[in-house]
Amino acid sequence: MSEDHVNAEHAEAMRALKAEREELMKTKTLEKGLLLVHTGDGKGKSSAGFGMVARSLGWGMQVGVVQFIKGKWKTGERLFFSRFPDQVRYRVMGEGFTWDTQDRERDVAAAKAAWEESKAMIADPTLDFVLLDEINIALRYDYLDIDEVVAVLTARPNDKHVCLTGRNAKPQLLEIADLVTEMTLVKHPFEQGFKAQRGVEF
Amino acid sequence: MSEDHVNAEHAEAMRALKAEREELMKTKTLEKGLLLVHTGDGKGKSSAGFGMVARSLGWGMQVGVVQFIKGKWKTGERLFFSRFPDQVRYRVMGEGFTWDTQDRERDVAAAKAAWEESKAMIADPTLDFVLLDEINIALRYDYLDIDEVVAVLTARPNDKHVCLTGRNAKPQLLEIADLVTEMTLVKHPFEQGFKAQRGVEF
Numbered sequence: 001m002s003e004d005h006v007n008a009e010h011a012e013a014m015r016a017l018k019a020e021r022e023e024l025m026k027t028k029t030l031e032k033g034l035l036l037v038h039t040g041d042g043k044g045k046s047s048a049g050f051g052m053v054a055r056s057l058g059w060g061m062q063v064g065v066v067q068f069i070k071g072k073w074k075t076g077e078r079l080f081f082s083r084f085p086d087q088v089r090y091r092v093m094g095e096g097f098t099w100d101t102q103d104r105e106r107d108v109a110a111a112k113a114a115w116e117e118s119k120a121m122i123a124d125p126t127l128d129f130v131l132l133d134e135i136n137i138a139l140r141y142d143y144l145d146i147d148e149v150v151a152v153l154t155a156r157p158n159d160k161h162v163c164l165t166g167r168n169a170k171p172q173l174l175e176i177a178d179l180v181t182e183m184t185l186v187k188h189p190f191e192q193g194f195k196a197q198r199g200v201e202f
Numbered sequence: 203m204s205e206d207h208v209n210a211e212h213a214e215a216m217r218a219l220k221a222e223r224e225e226l227m228k229t230k231t232l233e234k235g236l237l238l239v240h241t242g243d244g245k246g247k248s249s250a251g252f253g254m255v256a257r258s259l260g261w262g263m264q265v266g267v268v269q270f271i272k273g274k275w276k277t278g279e280r281l282f283f284s285r286f287p288d289q290v291r292y293r294v295m296g297e298g299f300t301w302d303t304q305d306r307e308r309d310v311a312a313a314k315a316a317w318e319e320s321k322a323m324i325a326d327p328t329l330d331f332v333l334l335d336e337i338n339i340a341l342r343y344d345y346l347d348i349d350e351v352v353a354v355l356t357a358r359p360n361d362k363h364v365c366l367t368g369r370n371a372k373p374q375l376l377e378i379a380d381l382v383t384e385m386t387l388v389k390h391p392f393e394q395g396f397k398a399q400r401g402v403e404f
Contacts (some may be wrong), residue, residue, distance in 0.1 A: 031397055034402055036402065038246060042385075043381060043383045044383045045246075050252075050257070051256070051279070054253070054278065054279055055249065055400075055401050055402070057278070057282045058277070058279060058283075075260070076256065076259070076261045077257050078260065081260075104208070161402055179389060180389040181245045182385075182386040183385055184242070184386050186383060187379060193229055194236070197236065199263050199331055200257070200258075
């Protein structure tokens with residue numbers, strides 16, 4: 001088959017595909033604030049959340065971020081997004097991983113304070129997008145009441161996007177979410193002895 | 203069991219876990235530029251790449267981005283990261299999805315031009331992190347030669363991080379990657395009739 005023939009067949013197939021897609025897109029008419037969950041044991045749950053923060057900022061939106069866990073860490077995302085205080089309200093509330101604090105009461109108190117901040121952001125009509133980073137960790141250890149979290153998320157303003165990250169998302173969250181992605185670990189450099197590296201992992 | 207008892211047991215378990223983690227971390231000593239692949243049919247492949255761009259910028263790194271597909275789209279990520287021309291070299295090379303262009307020769311030419319730009323960024327010692335967004339789509343349709351792409355990535359400078367995104371990553375890429383994440387679709391608002399929305403999806 002000649003190159004011209006290949007190209008002509010391609011163009012014909014793409015015209016058909018485009019027509020099909022246009023029909024499909026006519027049925028996609030709804031708009032509302034979405035509830036997104038990134039879970040699973042693979043990489044990319046938080047970074048996909050921060051990528052959405054960047055996209056939202058590109059469109060001129062106002063963004064809120066609550067980090068539930070990485071309190072004492074200096075992270076690239078915090079260093080970067082803190083540069084835009086007019087567009088991003090950034091709160092780092094956690095005190096580190098449970099094995100670092102070794103203090104359950106302090107962990108619970110930190111998680112509750114982070115949740116209070118989260119509720120305020122979800123209710124605030126000036127914020128378009130709210131990222132609750134690693135909240136699933138706090139929920140997993142029952143530092144927060146899942147029923148209250150579900151109630152607040154379900155009653156959120158209609159145009160508010162909220163993204164929740166962290167492995168082991170509770171089934172009650174998956175149920176009320178509009179979009180759920182599971183990040184699955186296929187291969188990780190840690191297994192070959194590599195350290196977590198700036199820019200890539202934090 | 204009293205609350206005090208629960209807290210004391212928690213602290214003891216966390217001390218043991220911390221000791222175990224510290225032993226483990228001693229074996230994680232290597233540092234080098236990583237080759238990352240985000241694939242799968244779920245959301246978050248590109249946004250996790252853009253999240254890493256933000257992290258890298260937070261650490262003062264220099265970043266290159268080549269977008270292989272979304273040429274004619276106005277996207278939040280482009281609008282946002284183009285604000286930092288001193289830190290981000292941003293190139294949008296594709297002309298849209300195959301069903302939009304309907305022109306295979308033009309798609310192939312656009313992919314090849316994007317790859318030339320990618321090679322220059324990978325070779326450029328002033329760039330720390332390079333994101334090749336949706337390159338997997340161009341590879342899937344054989345618009346680029348996978349063997350050449352593998353050769354260039356394998357021979358990249360030792361300290362250069364490169365992230366490749368797009369569904370249907372070629373097995374040859376997974377083989378040479380340091381980190382592979384599969385984003386798996388669990389639930390998508392499209393199925394309920396929602397449009398792709400600013401900030402979240404583009």
